[in-house]
Amino acid sequence: xxxxxxxxxxxxxxxxxxxxxxxxxxxxxxxxxVREPLVERVRRAVEELGYVPNQAARSLVxxxxxxxxxxxxxxxxxxxxxxxxxxQLRGISKxxxxxxxxxxxxxxxxxxxxxxxxxxxxxxxxxxxxxxxLHLDDPLPALIRSAGVPTVFxxxxxxxxxxxxxxxVDSDNRGGAREAVRHLVALGRTRIAHITGALDQTxxxxxxxxxxxxxxxxxxxxxxxSDFTSAGGERAMRExxxxxxxxxxxxxxxDLSALGALRVLREQGRRVPEDxxxxxxxxxxxxxxxxRPPLTTVRQDIEEMGRLMVRLLLGGTGRARADxxxxxxxxxxxLPTTLIRRASA
Amino acid sequence: xxxxxxxxxxxxxxxxxxxxxxxxxxxxxxxxxVREPLVERVRRAVEELGYVPNQAARSLVxxxxxxxxxxxxxxxxxxxxxxxxxxQLRGISKxxxxxxxxxxxxxxxxxxxxxxxxxxxxxxxxxxxxxxxLHLDDPLPALIRSAGVPTVFxxxxxxxxxxxxxxxVDSDNRGGAREAVRHLVALGRTRIAHITGALDQTxxxxxxxxxxxxxxxxxxxxxxxSDFTSAGGERAMRExxxxxxxxxxxxxxxDLSALGALRVLREQGRRVPEDxxxxxxxxxxxxxxxxRPPLTTVRQDIEEMGRLMVRLLLGGTGRARADxxxxxxxxxxxLPTTLIRRASA
DNA sequence: GTGAAAGCGCTAACAG
DNA sequence: CTGTTAGCGCTTTCAC
Numbered sequence: 210x211x212x213x214x215x216x217x218x219x220x221x222x223x224x225x226x227x228x229x230x231x232x233x234x235x236x237x238x239x240x241x242x243v244r245e246p247l248v249e250r251v252r253r254a255v256e257e258l259g260y261v262p263n264q265a266a267r268s269l270v271x272x273x274x275x276x277x278x279x280x281x282x283x284x285x286x287x288x289x290x291x292x293x294x295x296x297q298l299r300g301i302s303k304x305x306x307x308x309x310x311x312x313x314x315x316x317x318x319x320x321x322x323x324x325x326x327x328x329x330x331x332x333x334x335x336x337x338x339x340x341x342x343l344h345l346d347d348p349l350p351a352l353i354r355s356a357g358v359p360t361v362f363x364x365x366x367x368x369x370x371x372x373x374x375x376x377x378v379d380s381d382n383r384g385g386a387r388e389a390v391r392h393l394v395a396l397g398r399t400r401i402a403h404i405t406g407a408l409d410q411t412x413x414x415x416x417x418x419x420x421x422x423x424x425x426x427x428x429x430x431x432x433x434x435s436d437f438t439s440a441g442g443e444r445a446m447r448e449x450x451x452x453x454x455x456x457x458x459x460x461x462x463x464d465l466s467a468l469g470a471l472r473v474l475r476e477q478g479r480r481v482p483e484d485x486x487x488x489x490x491x492x493x494x495x496x497x498x499x500x501r502p503p504l505t506t507v508r509q510d511i512e513e514m515g516r517l518m519v520r521l522l523l524g525g526t527g528r529a530r531a532d533x534x535x536x537x538x539x540x541x542x543x544l545p546t547t548l549i550r551r552a553s554a
Numbered sequence: 555x556x557x558x559x560x561x562x563x564x565x566x567x568x569x570x571x572x573x574x575x576x577x578x579x580x581x582x583x584x585x586x587x588v589r590e591p592l593v594e595r596v597r598r599a600v601e602e603l604g605y606v607p608n609q610a611a612r613s614l615v616x617x618x619x620x621x622x623x624x625x626x627x628x629x630x631x632x633x634x635x636x637x638x639x640x641x642q643l644r645g646i647s648k649x650x651x652x653x654x655x656x657x658x659x660x661x662x663x664x665x666x667x668x669x670x671x672x673x674x675x676x677x678x679x680x681x682x683x684x685x686x687x688l689h690l691d692d693p694l695p696a697l698i699r700s701a702g703v704p705t706v707f708x709x710x711x712x713x714x715x716x717x718x719x720x721x722x723v724d725s726d727n728r729g730g731a732r733e734a735v736r737h738l739v740a741l742g743r744t745r746i747a748h749i750t751g752a753l754d755q756t757x758x759x760x761x762x763x764x765x766x767x768x769x770x771x772x773x774x775x776x777x778x779x780s781d782f783t784s785a786g787g788e789r790a791m792r793e794x795x796x797x798x799x800x801x802x803x804x805x806x807x808x809d810l811s812a813l814g815a816l817r818v819l820r821e822q823g824r825r826v827p828e829d830x831x832x833x834x835x836x837x838x839x840x841x842x843x844x845x846r847p848p849l850t851t852v853r854q855d856i857e858e859m860g861r862l863m864v865r866l867l868l869g870g871t872g873r874a875r876a877d878x879x880x881x882x883x884x885x886x887x888x889l890p891t892t893l894i895r896r897a898s899a
Numbered sequence: 900g901t902g903a904a905a906g907c908g909c910t911a912a913c914a915g
Numbered sequence: 916c917t918g919t920t921a922g923c924g925c926t927t928t929c930a931c
Contacts, residue, residue: 216678218924229902234926242900261677265619266924268610269907279659283644299628302661306670311679314624314659316647325651332606333561334656440844499785563908574918579910587916611908614923902931907924914919 217258226254237262276311277522278338278358280326282349283316291437291465292493293511294341297363300515301339308523310336323349330356337522342366345409350375361522363514365411365541374540378518380509382412382490385546386419389460389488389507392548394423398458398486402431404445404470406462413437416462416490431456435466442469450477457485458554464489464496464506471500471553486554502552509546517542562603571599582607621656622867623683623703625671627694628663636782636810637838638856639686642708645860646684653868655681668697675701682867687711690754695720706867708859710756710886719885723863725854727757727835730891731764734805734833734852737893739768743803743831747776749790749815751807758782761807761835776801780811787814795822802830803899809834809841809851816845816898831899847897854891862887 219237223230228247235243236251237260243251254260268274279301281294305312313335315326330338330353337359342350345367353360354375362377393401403420406413417432424430431453433445442461446469449456461467467489471481479485481502489497492508521542564582568575573592580588581596582605588596599605613619624646626639650657658680660671675683675698682704687695690712698705699720707722738746748765751758762777769775776798778790787806791814794801806812812834816826824830826847834842837853866887 219926220924230925231902231904231927232900235901238926244900247901259676261673263614263924264677264679265610265613266907267926269608269614269909269924270926272907274610276658298659299661302659306667311674312659313621314643314647314657316644322651328606329656331604332609334609438840440840495783495785564910565908575909576911576919577917580917583910589916592917608908611923612910614908614925615910617923900931903929905926905928907926909923910921911923912919912921915917 216263217260218263219260222251222254222258222260225258226250272333274334274336275309276313276335277305277519278313278315278326278330278335280315280317280330280338280340280349280353282341282343282347283318292496293463293491296493296511297341297515297518300512300517301519302515303512304516304519308519310519310523317349320348323352327352327356330358333358337361339363339518339522340366343410345411359522361518363518365415367411376521377541378514378521378544379412379541380514380544381546382415383419383422385490385507385509385548386416386460387422388546388548389490390420390423392505392550393458393460393486393488393554396458396482396486396554400431400453400456401458401460402433402449402453402456404433404435404442404449404459404461404466406435406437406466408434413462420460435462437463437466439465439469439472442466443473444469446470446473450474450479458487459485460488460490462490464491464493464500464504467504467506467553468496468500471502471504475501482552482554488548488554492549497549497551500553505551505554506549507546508549510544514544517544561608562605563608564605567596567599567603567605570603571595617678619679619681620654621658621680622650622864623658623660623671623675623680625660625662625683625685625694625698627686627688627692628661637841638808638836641838641856642686642860642863645857645862646864647860648857649861649864653864655864655868662694665693668694672697672701675703678703682706684708684863684867685711688755690756704867706863708863710760712756721866722886723859723866723889724757724886725859725889726891727760728764728767730835730852730854730893731761731805732767733891733893734835735765735768737850737895738803738805738831738833738899741803741827741831741899745776745798745801746803746805747778747794747798747801749778749780749787749794749804749806749811751780751782751811753779758807765805780807782808782811784810784814784817787811788818789814791815791818795819795824803832804830805833805835807835809836809838809845809849812849812851812898813841813845816847816849820846827897827899833893833899837894842894842896845898850896850899851894852891853894855889859889862889 219230219233223233233251236248240248339361341363350366365377365379401424405417433449435441435445459470461470481487489504489506492506497504497506564575564578568578578596581593585593684706686708695711710722710724746769750762778794780786780790804815806815819826826832834849834851837851842849842851
């Protein structure tokens, strides 16, 4: 291995370009207020020396880090297996890159990790945090809040106390669910079932509420509790079929569980969509497209949610702080969903 | 939001404890060579003030960052959807935490990102890099190597040039494949097919080689090229069945494609394992366990691979460098695999 | 517009 | 053992 020789410093660049350190610094940071010929000279020196600013030294004086922590609580391993997270992380990564920020990933499982995360965030090592709090009773959000770091949550957190709402990005789970069920109704279905997601997550609760908004009043409820997995979807579908053999439509809380439902329906000889119409949620490719039959589903722009979280966070740091109270800024941003019609409903 | 008030410094702690900054520094960094009563006083002051060391200031002088970059090239989105990565990342995260290191995640897609990653690594912002280079023709490994940062690869990289081998962690793909196929042979199967992984990855190639080690000489080859996905597994199985209706065993390159094969077999009325025995690779739960029938598969300890990568990297930084040439240290660490017998073979 | 100088908060010799 | 003293590499007033 090559010895990690000391990298060139500002000083070296300055010497080479025949200017002062201050001037080099100005050029490196945008070059405002430096005359063209000098800018050019400095640029060349930087190039020739392969100079890269020392982030530590810079942070020391600016108190900025150009780094954002992404905190993912994963009591279950599921978190990462779900394409949903992968996509969101992708969006986050891209947007962070566009802003020249680094992504510090913190996976947590259990109380010991919570303390560690809180300490890290409170330590002021990053400019902000993006937090995925999956479960309703998760103590993490409160802890993080107390750390006093700008934070944006992925998905509406369960903020039970009376404090002003935290910033978050979510999609319109309830509205999307309503649209899906309404579509089923429009198709003439009268025995519409719902396979829920894990009900300790707000998204699952919201989708269930959306289902109830449409169906609850009229038809009886046909709800089977599940957990966002395809195996769970299978179980739920079997249960539904056993309890209500006459079900003619199913709205599943996500594509994975819809997939499980599809498998059970096929297995039991029900035709989709003729006998039973099926709608999913997410529009995660290739899951939805490669399902047989291709899945009608509620699309959310997952990657965009990730990007938006970053914009909200980075726009907020410095900007919102300086301009005044956050009273005017919305607590949460809800992205719209769209129903994607394929063959299953 | 609370204003991010300036955190207490060493100076403040020193004042409060009535000692010098140096003493506080010693205590904070382990407390060697400081007398007990003083240690105690300092500890209390740290506690009371809620002092957290400023990492930037520390890095500036130590030239260490206690941070490691994890670089994942993901030309396809598949990367994250595969539980394999999730697990490995988990192992990495845990081990990094145990070493008090941060995980800087860098997702790349395309040449522009390569340059960015190379620049970042060369910039000396992290103590090392863990790199997942998925594809044989990936230019990333070479780029990273030129950055001169301690690096460990996940999976054997395709190091075609003659330079001394890079550090990497992989499991015994070839040996594991051999064991699987031998098991099939021991079961009396004579028409053993193989569904490959994406052949632009060394793991897929190695598993194919292992299959050939056992089958290649005797029976004719029954190979269908695929891509590690369940949809790909379905396609491959269909193809195999069409070309060789008499196949009586299938070794799939991973659990996901085995799952696809299982689906097609069931669909076409073949009993597993009576008519066709099936073996997967990975032992990714719950995939393997919840398959019907439960999948016999080659287990690799994925999380441990992640942990090992970290140990190799962190052990290497400073240790190997100081002790002398890396001649003695192995280029790669190959973890053993074990065949897990369930119902499918 | 450009340079000189003063730190940011910490560690690491070096004295004592 | 403990304190004093230099910087680490950079940004940022403040003069010129």
